[in-house]
Amino acid sequence: MKYILSIVPAFLFTLSVxxxxxxxxxxxxxxxxxxxxxxxxxxxxxxxxxxxxxxxDFNRFLVIGDYGYASWRFADTDxxxxxxxxxxxxxxxxxxxxxxxxxxxxxxxFRYAGADxxxxxxxxxxxxxxxxxxxxxxxxxxxxxWLELAAGMKIRVWKGLFLGWTGRFKFASGISSPPSTFNNFxxxxxxxxxxxxxxxxxxxxxxRFPLFRKNYKPADTAKGN
Amino acid sequence: xxxxxxxxxIVVCLIWFLSACENTDCITFSRNFIxxxxxxxxxxxxxxxxxxxxxxxxxxxxYKDTTLSTYALPINTNRSETTYIFVGINNVMDTLQVGxxxxxxxxxxDCGFELQLRQIEILYxxxxxxxxxxxxxSTLNEIDIEIYP
Numbered sequence: 101m102k103y104i105l106s107i108v109p110a111f112l113f114t115l116s117v118x119x120x121x122x123x124x125x126x127x128x129x130x131x132x133x134x135x136x137x138x139x140x141x142x143x144x145x146x147x148x149x150x151x152x153x154x155x156x157d158f159n160r161f162l163v164i165g166d167y168g169y170a171s172w173r174f175a176d177t178d179x180x181x182x183x184x185x186x187x188x189x190x191x192x193x194x195x196x197x198x199x200x201x202x203x204x205x206x207x208x209x210f211r212y213a214g215a216d217x218x219x220x221x222x223x224x225x226x227x228x229x230x231x232x233x234x235x236x237x238x239x240x241x242x243x244x245x246w247l248e249l250a251a252g253m254k255i256r257v258w259k260g261l262f263l264g265w266t267g268r269f270k271f272a273s274g275i276s277s278p279p280s281t282f283n284n285f286x287x288x289x290x291x292x293x294x295x296x297x298x299x300x301x302x303x304x305x306x307x308r309f310p311l312f313r314k315n316y317k318p319a320d321t322a323k324g325n
Numbered sequence: 326x327x328x329x330x331x332x333x334x335i336v337v338c339l340i341w342f343l344s345a346c347e348n349t350d351c352i353t354f355s356r357n358f359i360x361x362x363x364x365x366x367x368x369x370x371x372x373x374x375x376x377x378x379x380x381x382x383x384x385x386x387x388y389k390d391t392t393l394s395t396y397a398l399p400i401n402t403n404r405s406e407t408t409y410i411f412v413g414i415n416n417v418m419d420t421l422q423v424g425x426x427x428x429x430x431x432x433x434x435d436c437g438f439e440l441q442l443r444q445i446e447i448l449y450x451x452x453x454x455x456x457x458x459x460x461x462x463s464t465l466n467e468i469d470i471e472i473y474p
Contacts, residue, residue: 146434174434176437178437178438179431179437179438181431181434221429221431221438223429223438225402225403225440227399227401227402227403228385229380229383229385229387229399229401230380230382230383230399230401230402230403230404231403233403235403235429237429281426281427281428281429282428282429282430282431283428283429283430283431283441285430285431292433294432294433
């Protein structure tokens with residue numbers, strides 16, 4: 101225990117010194133959420149979605165992690181559809197803005213995304229030849245995955261607060277599912293599966309938590325890294 | 326930096342425009358009846374007369390005292406097979422049992438859902454020669470099953 105107590109401060113000091121000189125040590129972690137999803141969840145009776153976004157910088161590279169939850173329920177006179185589940189994204193962005201104290205970002209990157217969700221579909225059929233009937237397909241547990249190309253920006257607006265957006269091109273979606281006669285309709289985080297690719301847009305707010313302090317020299321800012 | 330933000334703004338507008346372009350048209354190609362055609366040995370359409378045509382799971386007579394070469398027969402979407410009964414003018418009865426998978430597809434929240442019938446196969450037939458032409462029932466296809474009586 102004594103050994104650990106003595107080595108931890110030494111390790112932290114070493115990291116601190118190292119971070120002053122080594123550009124690939126992360127300076128911060130940014131955590132945020134999507135504002136439009138919050139608005140959607142408040143205004144819509146059918147759809148709700150919540151998403152947490154985070155990134156950590158390694159010089160010009162940003163390692164991305166997102167986690168979200170979404171649900172969608174809608175119905176008509178002869179059917180009812182219900183879908184809810186969680187999703188995640190992990191990926192890497194390249195920041196075109198030189199690292200400085202502001203840590204603004206204009207970036208391009210890719211993501212791998214996956215979703216774990218549950219679909220329910222019940223319907224009624226009016227059949228004049230064989231008689232009316234109804235069917236209830238419940239608890240259809242499915243997994244989805246897809247890839248994304250992402251571009252966007254995060255701009256520091258006040259102290260540790262950032263505003264930004266991310267545009268996404270989602271493609272190469274796949275579904276794994278138990279055998280069912282009901283075709284998958286929607287994947288949380290991806291959208292409707294009627295097309296092979298989808299566009300998406302997030303309006304985000306972030307707050308940054310400093311990790312390792314870095315000295316950004318004015319000369320570096322002028323010359324670039 | 327200003328030019329970068331302006332560029333980013335244009336990109337956002339473009340993506341927004343593209344994402345808003347999705348139109349939820351209610352086009353569907355599926356149908357819930359199977360089309361059978363009677364042919365002679367030379368593959369010509371053959372008008373065939375039946376006193377009536379029905380299905381074993383239905384109380385409805387689909388055709389009565391009809392002479393046609395092509396018949397559209399309703400499918401029982403609540404089951405995985407339908408057995409059709411063809412009764413000729415001399416009370417000669419033939420049966421045709423068709424198997425399939427009845428699936429459901431939600432088109433959109435505005436357009437509702439459709440039933441899709443796929444993996445069409447002939448399970449049994451008392452006709453001498455019956456050929457299933459299609460794997461899935463679709464309005465894009467004219468004939469699903471050919472019968473050589």
